[in-house]
Amino acid sequence: MSYQHVENLLIRYRGQAVNIKTISGGVYEGTVHDVTNNYVALKVHDSAGGDDIVFVLLHAVESVLPNRGN
Secondary structure (H helix, E strand, O other): OOHHHHHHHHHHOOOOEEEEEEOOOOEEEEEEEEEOOOEEEEEEEOOOOOEEEEEEEHHHEEEEEEOOOO
């Protein structure tokens, strides 16, 4: 899948909760905050009750799963 297709897919889920698995085996859960042609920014809740932003490079994305439970 080309990066443009991944970018277009993530744009559709902007503001929604997703799980992103990377090719290195990492799994990131959060709300799609921003999408560029290089990365997706996820808003995740930290253990202290605040929000953090995690950036995942598009070329590292293996799969995207919408989190329908949130």
